[in-house]
Amino acid sequence: MKQEVLFNPQLIERYDTTGPRYTSYPTAVQFHEGFDAIAYRRFTDASNAELIPRPLSLYVHLPFCQSLCYYCGCTKKITRNPEHGQAYLKQLFTEIEMQGQLFDPDRAVLQLHLGGGTPTFFDDSQLEALMAELGRRFSLLKTGAREYAIEIDPRTVDAGRLRHLQSLGFNRISMGVQDFDPKVQKAVNRIQDEQETLELIAGAQEMGFESVSVDLIYGLPLQTPNTFRKTIETVISARPSRLAIYNYAHLPQMFRAQRMINANHIPKPATKLALLELTIGLLIEAGYVYIGMDHFALPDDELAIAQKEDRLQRNFQGYSTFSECDLVGLGMSSIGKIGDCYAQNYKEIPAWQSAVDAGDLPIWRGLVLNTEDRLRRMIIESIMCRGELKFAEYECCFGLEFTEHFAPEMEVLKRQAEDGLLELDDDGFTVTPAGRLLLRNVAMVFDEYLARAADNRPFSHVI
Numbered sequence: 001m002k003q004e005v006l007f008n009p010q011l012i013e014r015y016d017t018t019g020p021r022y023t024s025y026p027t028a029v030q031f032h033e034g035f036d037a038i039a040y041r042r043f044t045d046a047s048n049a050e051l052i053p054r055p056l057s058l059y060v061h062l063p064f065c066q067s068l069c070y071y072c073g074c075t076k077k078i079t080r081n082p083e084h085g086q087a088y089l090k091q092l093f094t095e096i097e098m099q100g101q102l103f104d105p106d107r108a109v110l111q112l113h114l115g116g117g118t119p120t121f122f123d124d125s126q127l128e129a130l131m132a133e134l135g136r137r138f139s140l141l142k143t144g145a146r147e148y149a150i151e152i153d154p155r156t157v158d159a160g161r162l163r164h165l166q167s168l169g170f171n172r173i174s175m176g177v178q179d180f181d182p183k184v185q186k187a188v189n190r191i192q193d194e195q196e197t198l199e200l201i202a203g204a205q206e207m208g209f210e211s212v213s214v215d216l217i218y219g220l221p222l223q224t225p226n227t228f229r230k231t232i233e234t235v236i237s238a239r240p241s242r243l244a245i246y247n248y249a250h251l252p253q254m255f256r257a258q259r260m261i262n263a264n265h266i267p268k269p270a271t272k273l274a275l276l277e278l279t280i281g282l283l284i285e286a287g288y289v290y291i292g293m294d295h296f297a298l299p300d301d302e303l304a305i306a307q308k309e310d311r312l313q314r315n316f317q318g319y320s321t322f323s324e325c326d327l328v329g330l331g332m333s334s335i336g337k338i339g340d341c342y343a344q345n346y347k348e349i350p351a352w353q354s355a356v357d358a359g360d361l362p363i364w365r366g367l368v369l370n371t372e373d374r375l376r377r378m379i380i381e382s383i384m385c386r387g388e389l390k391f392a393e394y395e396c397c398f399g400l401e402f403t404e405h406f407a408p409e410m411e412v413l414k415r416q417a418e419d420g421l422l423e424l425d426d427d428g429f430t431v432t433p434a435g436r437l438l439l440r441n442v443a444m445v446f447d448e449y450l451a452r453a454a455d456n457r458p459f460s461h462v463i
């Protein structure tokens with residue numbers, strides 16, 4: 001994919017709509033309760049029986065946080081009571097044991113991601129016990145090409161804890177910063193010391209973590225281009241290898257926490273656009289490469305290299321360099337992907353706990369992909385990761401004539417080409433530097449479920 005990106009405010013305004021982030025296709029909205037634990041076991045059995053079974057990727061959801069950030073849209077539980085965490089771990093270990101029995105022990109775990117909530121809500125000994133349990137039930141790797149990542153909250157971690165995480169096998173960390181401005185921090189109820197955060201980033205770099213990723217959010221209450229510039233410049237000075245810059249989506253009807261935010265303090269659309277333009281400009285000027293969606297990386301980071309070499313992939317954690325894994329979701333609300341199925345655990349802790357206590361896999365819902373889903377998934381992944389499509393690749397794999405099969409979609413693509421989002425010819429198309437900020441809009445053309453839900457899309461704005 002071309003690594004250039006061009007900020008075109010008119011185009012962005014014209015294409016400003018809501019849409020999925022395509023960490024999966026079909027998206028979780030299509031999952032249904034007809035898919036159960038029995039169906040899931042069919043897929044795990046089949047995945048073991050393949051000639052060369054795929055390696056594994058594990059996602060563990062740890063939902064607890066000590067305080068509520070008002071912008072939060074994550075699946076989390078706010079508590080200061082450590083007993084809640086201990087009870088959760090007990091059941092999580094049971095689920096890990098059940099899931100571990102489903103996979104051949106020689107299937108190595110190439111990727112591991114602890115997400116939340118706040119995984120570092122748990123103390124060192126609890127995280128150590130968790131890693132030991134995962135190591136007992138799955139083939140964790142100690143060395144070699146592997147991505148073992150944990151989301152940390154800088155307010156709960158110091159250098160000593162970082163060293164301990166490294167000794168447990170983690171080689172990547174990501175941390176939320178969002179904004180260093182004290183007024184913004186107060187407005188979103190996330191007070192996080194700038195100096196401590198910078199020291200933590202520097203500490204992780206010195207210790208040799210392969211990747212240090214920082215999350216920022218634009219569009220938060222009381223943000224202005226001037227204040228946000230300071231935050232970005234400060235973060236850039238710390239040189240994290242990856243940066244994710246998310247758009248704040250104010251959806252108080254969906255996320256109760258956001259009702260605590262004064263809607264009058266949220267930047268107007270024109271200011272949000274200015275914040276985005278500023279962010280992109282500063283990061284590109286500082287040498288960061290635009291990966292896609294909200295992600296930037298330093299040129300020597302694996303994501304940027306994979307993008308340059310057309311090896312970028314997309315999964316539930318966003319962009320990735322590992323494609324061939326089956327994903328096992330562990331913990332409440334987590335989503336797995338085994339072969340051509342998706343499976344999601346119960347989203348509420350009590351339902352998840354009851355299933356585990358009864359000795360059942362806590363699968364709530366899922367989906368088996370049909371041929372059309374697989375075709376469209378490949379297309380959407382190509383757009384999101386490579387920003388291009390070669391029609392012939394799908395014609396031979398799926399036995400179809402591309403422009404005939406996708407006649408209505410071709411009409412939309414022609415309009416997008418006229419608008420400057422892509423360059424279209426008889427063989428395929430390439431997204432332009434101006435269209436790269438609107439990758440989701442191009443991908444949405446091939447989402448056959450989206451048209452049916454046009455009046456009620458539970459998705460965030462594309463910009």
Ligand code: SF4
Pocket residue numbers: 064065067068069072073074076116117118153176
């Ligand atoms: S943003 Fe992160 S730390 Fe804050 S409440 Fe949500 S999950 Fe917890």
